[in-house]
Amino acid sequence: MAFQFLASWVSHLDFNKFVCDIWRHDTNIASNITSLTTSLKKWNFDVFGHIIRRKRTIAYRIGKVQAALDCICSRYLLNLESKLHLEYEKILDEEELVWKQKSRMDGVHFGDRNTKLFHNKALIR
Numbered sequence: 001m002a003f004q005f006l007a008s009w010v011s012h013l014d015f016n017k018f019v020c021d022i023w024r025h026d027t028n029i030a031s032n033i034t035s036l037t038t039s040l041k042k043w044n045f046d047v048f049g050h051i052i053r054r055k056r057t058i059a060y061r062i063g064k065v066q067a068a069l070d071c072i073c074s075r076y077l078l079n080l081e082s083k084l085h086l087e088y089e090k091i092l093d094e095e096e097l098v099w100k101q102k103s104r105m106d107g108v109h110f111g112d113r114n115t116k117l118f119h120n121k122a123l124i125r
Contacts, residue, residue: 003037003040003041005040006044006097006098006101007097007101008093008094008097008098008101009040009044011090011093011094011097012047014047018039018043019036022035022036022039023036051091051094051095051098052095054091055088055091055092055095058084058087058088058091059088061084062081062084062085062088065077065080065081065084066081069081
């Protein structure tokens with residue numbers, strides 16, 4: 001599979017540290033790029049990937065907290081619900097960025113000459 005940089009990676013808290021840990025100043029740039037590419041593919045799968053699963057898990061947890069709040073109103077549950085909603089919003093932002101980037105790549109790949117693709121994109125916008 002070809003390497004594809006995802007802009008949403010940059011929003012992850014550990015991304016800069018991850019890149020700095022991989023990049024070696026005593027190595028040539030080609031070796032660094034190869035090493036970084038391989039590591040980013042694995043990192044994307046292990047850490048950043050699974051956006052849909054993460055979104056589903058957070059939505060499930062929010063549902064459980066809200067069900068508990070129906071029975072018992074506690075500050076802890078209210079704070080937890082708030083934190084989960086913030087995390088859910090962050091995941092939605094990451095997902096939106098990924099889909100925007102992928103849709104632009106389709107446009108570049110297929111081009112405006114593909115009138116069906118161009119027409120569908122124009123209708124959506």
